[in-house]
Amino acid sequence: MPVVTLRGLISAVALLGLLSFMPAYAAEVSWLVGKWEMTQDPDGNDKDWMEFTPEGQATSIAPSGRRVPGRYEVTDNEVRIVYTVNGRTIPITLKYSADRKRLLAYSKRTGNTSVYEKVR
Secondary structure (H helix, E strand, C coil), X not given: CCCCCHHHHHHHHHHHHHHHHHHHHHHHXXXXXXXXXXXXXXXXXXXXXXXXXXXXXXXXXXXXXXEEEXXXXXXCCEEEEEEXXXXXXXXXXXXXXXXXXXXXXXXXXXXXXXXXXXXX
């Protein structure tokens, strides 16, 4: 008969808690999952795209096709992304519209806001 240690019991309880949280998290971000395209940019930058997975992965896609990986989390009114480029982390914060149909990227440099809309 296997012996259950306190450490093993705590690990099992933590794992069950995490697994019970995952479906709720997936449902919470289901509106975000998919590919988003820049539809407006007052600064005139080239159109780019972002993809989000249910597992918390984000990818920035440049017009050249270059893909930059990252991770994201959703809060009450923001999507926080951390991309990794050449060993450096680049944090990005996007606001989302009340209807969750637009992601808004504010530029501190210019004061303008770019808009992304979901394409699939």
